[in-house]
Amino acid sequence: MTEPAKQAPDIVGGAKVILSASVEGRRATGRTNHIHIGKSVIPTVGLAICKYENEDGYYLFGCDSNWKSVTDTWHETVEEAIEQAEREYGDLSGAWIKK
Structure with missing residues (x-):
């Protein structure tokens, strides 16, 4: 797996990026299981x-190394999206990059 670019592009999944974070090297918490086509x-x-x-609302996209959306969840607020990300990957407080 290759590391993603430091910053996401301005648009991911057809939507404007508000915040992005690399989770390369982080272990998923196992609290969430993403399913795509079964x-x-x-x-x-x-x-x-x-x-x-x-x-x-806002979408939390899980992306591949090219910032292509692989998974998504919908949230009413940015804060809820951040909380979901932290359920999935732990503390990301220093990892977020604002667009």
Whole structure:
């Protein structure tokens, strides 16, 4: 697995990136199991909290090394998305990069 670029692009999954974090080298907590088309997805290497134009809420995207969205969860607030990310990967307080 290759390490993601330090910063996510401005757009991930068609949505504007608000915050991003590399989780390369971090062990997933095991509290969440991501399923895609009936199969468990390997933990991602980057996280991006994003917002679609004209849509309420925020998405937490789990991304591959090219910042392509592999998983997603929807949250009412950025804070809730951060809490979900920390359930998945532990303390990320120093890892977030603001766009």
